[in-house]
Amino acid sequence: MTSVIVYSIRTAESFGDVYIEQIRIADSDKTLNELTDQESIEIGKDVCNDTKSWLDEKSSLVSIQMILMKNKINIKLEDRILPIIRFQSIYELCPENISILEEIFKKNE
Numbered sequence: 001m002t003s004v005i006v007y008s009i010r011t012a013e014s015f016g017d018v019y020i021e022q023i024r025i026a027d028s029d030k031t032l033n034e035l036t037d038q039e040s041i042e043i044g045k046d047v048c049n050d051t052k053s054w055l056d057e058k059s060s061l062v063s064i065q066m067i068l069m070k071n072k073i074n075i076k077l078e079d080r081i082l083p084i085i086r087f088q089s090i091y092e093l094c095p096e097n098i099s100i101l102e103e104i105f106k107k108n109e
Contacts, residue, residue, distance in 0.1 A: 016041040019092035026084040031075060041093070043067055047085060048094035056107045060086055 020037045023044075027033070032040060046067045054060040061082045068075050068085075075082065090097050
């Protein structure tokens with residue numbers, strides 16, 4: 001029984017582990033390479049906090065671009081990491097906002 005508990009504790013994921021893993025895999029251009037894992041999680045949290053201000057898909061990307069710029073990461077609106085950050089932040093860090101993500105895509109239809 002003790003070995004099961006120890007195994008569970010050692011294999012338990014911390015908040016944001018999957019988010020970091022997915023962002024690092026998707027960041028083929030190494031745009032976020034200079035960020036620590038904690039800084040990346042803070043950016044993801046900022047994205048989560050900003051979702052309620054999104055009007056549509058483009059405004060969500062602009063919002064994320066601004067968050068990155070505040071963190072001294074200059075990035076073009078067309079950069080493929082922006083929608084990845086949008087999706088992963090919501091999916092992994094604040095799944096309660098998935099309905100907001102769905103709503104911005106409905107507006108584009």
